[in-house]
Amino acid sequence: MKIYKYHHMREYSNMKIGGIAKELIIIEKKEELVEVLKSREKTFLIGNGTNTLIPDRDMDISFISLNKLNKLEDLGNGRVYVESGVNFDDLIDFTEEKNYSGLENLAGIPGSVGGLIYMNGGAYGSEIFDSIEEIEIVDEKFEIRKIKKTDTYVTYRNTEIQQKKWKVISAVFKFEIGFNKEKVLELKEKRETRHPLNMPNLGSTFKNPEGQFSAKLIIAAGVQGHKVGDMQVSNTHPNFLENHGDAKYSDVIEIIRIVKKKVKLDSGIELEEEIVIIED
Numbered sequence: 001m002k003i004y005k006y007h008h009m010r011e012y013s014n015m016k017i018g019g020i021a022k023e024l025i026i027i028e029k030k031e032e033l034v035e036v037l038k039s040r041e042k043t044f045l046i047g048n049g050t051n052t053l054i055p056d057r058d059m060d061i062s063f064i065s066l067n068k069l070n071k072l073e074d075l076g077n078g079r080v081y082v083e084s085g086v087n088f089d090d091l092i093d094f095t096e097e098k099n100y101s102g103l104e105n106l107a108g109i110p111g112s113v114g115g116l117i118y119m120n121g122g123a124y125g126s127e128i129f130d131s132i133e134e135i136e137i138v139d140e141k142f143e144i145r146k147i148k149k150t151d152t153y154v155t156y157r158n159t160e161i162q163q164k165k166w167k168v169i170s171a172v173f174k175f176e177i178g179f180n181k182e183k184v185l186e187l188k189e190k191r192e193t194r195h196p197l198n199m200p201n202l203g204s205t206f207k208n209p210e211g212q213f214s215a216k217l218i219i220a221a222g223v224q225g226h227k228v229g230d231m232q233v234s235n236t237h238p239n240f241l242e243n244h245g246d247a248k249y250s251d252v253i254e255i256i257r258i259v260k261k262k263v264k265l266d267s268g269i270e271l272e273e274e275i276v277i278i279e280d
């Protein structure tokens, strides 16, 4: 493993906000992850940082990266072994190369495979767990275990992994034959026009309440375009927050507070954050 003391974390969040961490640890073997988790008090596992808001102060936190665990192996019969540090984009490319189908609706999500599994990420009616057979985790007792999908629970943007703070090391996916390239190109283009990809952001800020769309609730509450410092509720996609340059962690917290309050007043609905906020 490699350890970087007092590491600047701004570039590790897609919001481009972040202060100095006590250390950043790059894991090279899964056993090192167990060792690090056992020996540190405050840890945070960071994937691609596309869903995580990092405080912009000095942090007494050991950040852990699994980006070097990035093995992808075809096991045959549509089964693929994937380590959690693999970029989701690379997994999509791999399925295209092997002519495997199952993840097309999720193409374009910028996370790591571990990050997507952690929150059962999804898009356009599909979720990553639809294509998973088994996951390998470090559990709350620091034991490395394999769990079949049928022996764990997942719901919309929520998993047992999240609830029990397990760490994902790898997964075995099971795909059908027949990669749908047209669908991938169509959905990637949709993302390019509907999402503010030219601005630092963390994707959807809030989960969609049952039977509702957060974006619509935000528009109805009149807060689309609202600004706090350099942080703005996106005019391109109202469920996204954009960093227009030098936004602070506190600006994000404040704008979230305002959006939630206005939506609650307007619709009576309590929005719940989808993004992960590391507490200050």
Ligand SMILES: Cc1cc2nc3c(=O)[nH]c(=O)nc-3n(C[C@H](O)[C@H](O)[C@H](O)COP(=O)(O)OP(=O)(O)OC[C@H]3O[C@@H](n4cnc5c(N)ncnc54)[C@H](O)[C@@H]3O)c2cc1C
Pocket (backbone or CB within 6 Å): 014, 044, 045, 046, 047, 048, 049, 050, 051, 052, 066, 084, 108, 109, 110, 111, 112, 113, 114, 115, 116, 117, 118, 119, 120, 121, 122, 123, 166, 167, 168, 169, 195, 197, 201, 202, 203, 204, 276
């Ligand atoms: C432009 C844009 C579009 C997006 N579109 C979508 C979308 O359509 N659908 C969707 O679901 N999401 C979307 N997202 C959000 C984000 O990409 C996903 O949530 C993704 O799964 C996060 O992965 P990550 O590696 O970046 O996670 P991070 O932000 O690094 O981490 C997120 C959480 O996952 C945990 N985590 C990361 N890796 C592991 C691991 N190996 N084991 C255990 N926990 C882990 C972290 O500790 C943290 O709590 C979008 C984001 C952006 C910026």
